[in-house]
Every structure is written in C-alpha cells, then in structure tokens.
Amino acid sequence: MLENRIKYRHLQCFLEVARQGSVGRAADVLALTQPAVSKKLKELEEMLDVRLMERSKKGVELTQFGEVFLRYAGASVAALREGTNSIAQAQQRGQTQLTIGVLPTVATSVLPRAVQRFRQGGVDATLKLVSGPNKLLLSQLRVGELDLVVGRLAEPELMSGLSFQHLYSERVAFVVRPGHPLLRSRPLDLKDISAYTVLYPPKDSIIAASVERFLLAQGIGALPDRIETISDAFGKEYIRQTDAVWIISRGVVAREIATGEFTELALDTKETLGQVGLTTRADTLPSPALQLFMNAVRDSSGSADRTANHSISKTV
Structure with missing residues (x-):
C-alpha cells in the first residue's frame, strides 16, 4: 500500500x-x-x-x-510527536511539558498572570514559552512543535488546519514619550507623524495589514523615515530616548501607557481592531494539562480586555 x-x-x-x-x-x-x-x-x-x-x-x-x-x-507528524511525547512523559512519572507560542501583544499583558494561575493549580507540567513571527509560530503549531499559540487571529490563509478561540479584541496604538512635540498639536493631524521616525510593523507581522489599511485611509502612503521591527524591547527603549512614533498593538504598551511612561496619541484607531485568542490544531484535542493552561489564559484575559481598548486620555 x-x-x-x-x-x-x-x-x-x-x-x-x-x-x-x-x-x-x-x-x-x-x-x-x-x-x-x-x-x-x-x-x-x-x-x-x-x-x-x-x-x-x-x-x-x-x-x-x-x-x-x-x-x-503536518497532522500525521504532529500525531506521531504526541505519541512519542506521551511515552516519554509516562516514563518521567507524569512530568509534562507544554510548549506555548507567545506573540508580543500578550507577552506582558496576559501571560504573566496566566502562568501564575496555572502554576498555582499544582499541575505537574513544565512550561516552555516561545516567541517569534506569527507565521513561524503557526507553522510550528501545525506540525506539533507547539501545543498552543496565544495572540492575534492570523489571516485566513494561515489558519488552514487550525482552530481559534476568541478572548478579546484589541486595537493598534500610536505611542510616544511624554512631552513629545506632537502632543502639543490640537487637533492632531496624523500626517504630522511623517516628520518623525516611525517604528513600523514588518510585512510579516500580524498587525501590518491593518496598519497599512488605516494609514492609506488617512491619506498616508510610504513614510519617509521608518524602522521596521517586531522587538518590543527595542521599541520601548527607542521611544524613551527619541521623538520616534511607535505603531504597535496596544497590549504591548498598555502598562507603560497606564503608568504615564508612554503617551498614546489621540487618534481613533478602532478600524484596526483585531481578535486576540487561543490557536490550536483543529485535528487534536487539548491534553488535560493544556486545557488547564488555556483556562488560566481565559481567566487572565479579563483585565487585558479592559485595557486593550481603553479610551485615550486627554493629552496636554
């Protein structure tokens, strides 16, 4: 045969x-x-x-x-991996490893609380958190190298063989350092960002398409001075030190906005709303340990839902 x-x-x-x-x-x-x-x-x-x-x-x-x-x-290899992993786990007397793909939008806003909740439940499991471009994480999920991806819903063509469970919706934010010259503009004209360096999502990032559509709708084409990056560590430090404008999922910088370390430009970005949730393989059922972790993420997403689309505070 x-x-x-x-x-x-x-x-x-x-x-x-x-x-x-x-x-x-x-x-x-x-x-x-x-x-x-x-x-x-x-x-x-x-x-x-x-x-x-x-x-x-x-x-x-x-x-x-x-x-x-x-x-x-992909499903066949994933099933084989699960079979061999189950044998290895049985030999290790119940020790389980969960490998979770994490996108920046939830890395600081949801995952720390979710991991705490999960570990407080006493589950005998080791967590391995993996970050990277969404396309790469989904390909690893499809072949069983990851058990779950937590983040924004991908484009339809990337979701073949995968299942998505919605947690909350999140919009894109334009953030700057406190005291930035743009904060003195009343009303703010979005085209004014062209005078500054703009940290911009790369083409393979999950928010790139919605950001591009939003800017085109506002009459903004190619930005003359932009840096494409998916590094939230670089973005946060660069914003602290310069007059750059950062276009980023609000969840990545929600804490800094709340504490006043960063300021969100007063722009209506509801058109960039995207779904954040849990992506798993459609052809397999979550293990008990993975189901418990997913429940912990759901329980921890409530405050993220409240901050993801919080009304923009008045700027001075």
Whole structure:
C-alpha cells in the first residue's frame, strides 16, 4: 500500500522545505545535504504521482496538491510527536511539558498572570514559552512543535488546519514619550507623524495589514523615515530616548501607557481592531494539562480586555 512506502523522513523533509521555502535552508535545519533532501522530495512525489513543489527565483513554492498534502502531513507528524511525547512523559512519572507560542501583544499583558494561575493549580507540567513571527509560530503549531499559540487571529490563509478561540479584541496604538512635540498639536493631524521616525510593523507581522489599511485611509502612503521591527524591547527603549512614533498593538504598551511612561496619541484607531485568542490544531484535542493552561489564559484575559481598548486620555 502507498502509505506503507511513505516514511517519516519523507514527511520531515517535505514539511521543512515547505516551512523554509528553500531546500538549502531545510537541509541545514535537518542536518542533511541538499541532494539528500531533494531525493526524498522526489521519492515522495513519485509515490504520490503528483508535483508537490515548484522551484522559482523566489525559492520553493507549494503546488495546489502540495497545499492539500501539507495539512495532512503536518497532522500525521504532529500525531506521531504526541505519541512519542506521551511515552516519554509516562516514563518521567507524569512530568509534562507544554510548549506555548507567545506573540508580543500578550507577552506582558496576559501571560504573566496566566502562568501564575496555572502554576498555582499544582499541575505537574513544565512550561516552555516561545516567541517569534506569527507565521513561524503557526507553522510550528501545525506540525506539533507547539501545543498552543496565544495572540492575534492570523489571516485566513494561515489558519488552514487550525482552530481559534476568541478572548478579546484589541486595537493598534500610536505611542510616544511624554512631552513629545506632537502632543502639543490640537487637533492632531496624523500626517504630522511623517516628520518623525516611525517604528513600523514588518510585512510579516500580524498587525501590518491593518496598519497599512488605516494609514492609506488617512491619506498616508510610504513614510519617509521608518524602522521596521517586531522587538518590543527595542521599541520601548527607542521611544524613551527619541521623538520616534511607535505603531504597535496596544497590549504591548498598555502598562507603560497606564503608568504615564508612554503617551498614546489621540487618534481613533478602532478600524484596526483585531481578535486576540487561543490557536490550536483543529485535528487534536487539548491534553488535560493544556486545557488547564488555556483556562488560566481565559481567566487572565479579563483585565487585558479592559485595557486593550481603553479610551485615550486627554493629552496636554
């Protein structure tokens, strides 16, 4: 039978090339040679009798058959990982590890409280928190390297095979240091931000599309001086030291806004509202430990819901 001829290494090579978009990078990750990876892909395509991938100047892209196979290959590898992990956990006398993908929007606003709640419950589990671009986290979730991703809802094309549970909605904020010259503008004209350095979400970040639509609707095209970054640590320090304007999910800076360390520009950004929640694989049920952690996140999201869209205070 066909499925008896397909080996784990075939699926592993296919999934890594799909994730990396490159045979070379996939070979580096897998510690194999490029010819070895290419051979496995060729064998897989011959067994399935379809083209799964096409090479182009941009790298390797999935065909329509590749897109279909990706979902099921990912589910198969994820199931295998869960099986081997369950054996390892049983050998460790009940010790469980949960690997959670965390986006910046919840890293400071929700996760610290959620982790405290979870640990207070006495669950015998080790938590591993992983951050990174949303697209990467979702690809890791799809193949079982992550158990859960907490953050904004991704674009529909990235949600194949995944399930999302809404917690609250959050908008984008434009933040500056206290005493920034823009705070003296009454009324504030959004186009005035073009005179300053703007910290801007990269194209692969989860808020990039909504920010771009919002700015275009306000008649703002390409900003002349912008720095693209997903680093909240860099953003916070750069705002403290300069007159830059930071466009960021409000949850990332909600605490600094509340304490007066940063000031939010008086702009109506409700058009940038996005859903924040829990993303899991659609083909598996959460383990008891993961379900308890998800419950802790739900319980901790109440205050984040209240601060995510708090009315903008009057600026002086």
